[in-house]
Amino acid sequence: MITKAAVLHEMHLQRPYNKSNPLKIEEVELDSPGFNEVVVKVKAAGICHSDLSVINGNRPRPLPMVLGHEAAGIVIELGKGVKELKVGDHVVFAFLPSCGDCDYCQTGRAALCKPGAEANRKGTLLGGYQRISKDAKPYYHHLGVSGFAEHSVASVDSLVKIENDIPFEIAALFGCAVMTGVGAVVNTGQLKFGDSILVVGLGGVGLSAIIGAKAAGATKIIGADLNPEKRKAAKLLGAHHVIDSSKKGSHEELMNITKGGVDVSVEFAGAISALDFAFKATKRGGTTVTAALPSPDARMLLSPVELVGQEKSLKGSYLGSCIPSRDIPAYIELYKSGRLPVEKLITHRLSLNEINQGFERLASGDAIRQVILFD
Ligand SMILES: [Zn+2]
Ligand SMILES: [Zn+2]
Incomplete structure (x- = not known):
């Protein structure tokens, strides 16, 4: 399928980002989901400092890459072998897949998942594939998420199913800001x-x-x-x-x-x-x-x-030393009971076309969490 995505082709571009436009909005081709993969219609994606670190070169990644690693959406298509999710499920992306089989996953330290870290370093999905391309040139995935796009192909091991009653702009925050921040305090600290x-x-x-x-x-x-x-x-x-x-x-x-x-x-x-x-x-x-x-x-x-x-x-502390499938639902329960008022973190809501402006605002310190909303 064809979808719209924010693509980074070059790191180290100078600020202001609303002038240098490091992210280009492009139509890209998404492959059908493979084994244990699904297509997610992205509904909300947060703008995080780790995306900025790729843009400014502090965290070098292979390019071209569709950025975005804090997102939530709806499953719209299943690849072969998918048992955990069905079409219509609401999901939060975790920015490190948990393979479930490595030594770390098996001993409750999913934040150190070895195949997950390897896939993230290479810019592929957990299975090693790149499902995004343009004119037959493969593009890289950002941390298995690539949430700055209308649709994303993701491994089921990068996704956590959530209840359907959480607003997407809130749900997205649990994938990075909340998991990393709360987890660093209660799990690591x-x-x-x-x-x-x-x-x-x-x-x-x-x-x-x-x-x-x-x-x-x-x-x-x-x-x-x-x-x-x-x-x-x-x-x-x-x-x-x-x-x-x-x-x-x-x-x-x-x-x-x-x-x-x-x-x-x-x-x-x-x-x-x-x-x-x-x-x-x-x-x-x-x-x-x-x-x-x-x-x-x-x-x-x-x-x-x-x-x-x-x-x-x-x-x-990486990923807040969390096990996403355990901690994201628990933190969402705390949000629902009013004990984690994460909605107060959102200072701006924007469209995908305004993304470079959003990064300039983040770099200048004028925003806390900005969320890109999709139809
Ligand atoms: Zn982040
Ligand atoms: Zn693992």
Whole structure:
């Protein structure tokens, strides 16, 4: 079938993106779904920082690629062997497929699925196929999703079935922002009821972490960002204190508020100074989590003595250390009961044609979550 998609042909284009237009809206050809694959009519797709990292070259990917990795839609066609889904099912895309068979999937660590990571690195679906092309030239899939398109062919292992009563613009957020942010707090950081937490970097993922920390019963929630608007948003979503971590004396300010540091700190900013701030803010015996993707060349200076003498932990978090098929439905239940008010993250709704404007807005820090809506 022919469908409309936002395609990246070249990384490193200069801002403003609404002038350089890194994403081209094109008619592309979608193959019929193969074994264990389905066609999804995409209804909503969120604009996330990890797409921006591909556009600006921080996260290099094979090109041309249809971007978008946070989306929700309706299954409209089934390939052979599909048992889990039927036509008409509503689904959220997970940006890492879970093969279900590798060592990691078998031991509850789907966020480390090996064939899933391999397919994502190569820009293919889990089965190794590219189902998108133009003039017989194959295009690459972004993280098995390629949600900036009216339709997407996806592996069933990239999809999680949801109830039909969730608005698509909300459902999409669970595929990346909410899963990554909430998961980093409760799965990777293992935040306990009554703990204190610092969240550094208050974009869509960081603010999801604030919402998650509140739902999980953190007593002291501190948000840090350079942008005053983002700090304001964190306060509205449940942060008890907010800090400009670039300001002189901000570390001392945090130590005063927390009386010696936080139990858990999570960092999403993607800057070494931010991770350093989060690590130093973590109290003795506490855990620092980073889920950011800085430039691949970035390096951090770390004191092993601080790790040892203070029994600190520093952990990476991918996919919020989630099992998508377990955690997405659970987080959606929390949303329904009002404990994860993720609808407050949406600041803009746009059409596919406005996507470059959306990326410029994200790069300039003027948006939290922008969602592209399809008919
Ligand atoms: Zn994302
Ligand atoms: Zn696996």
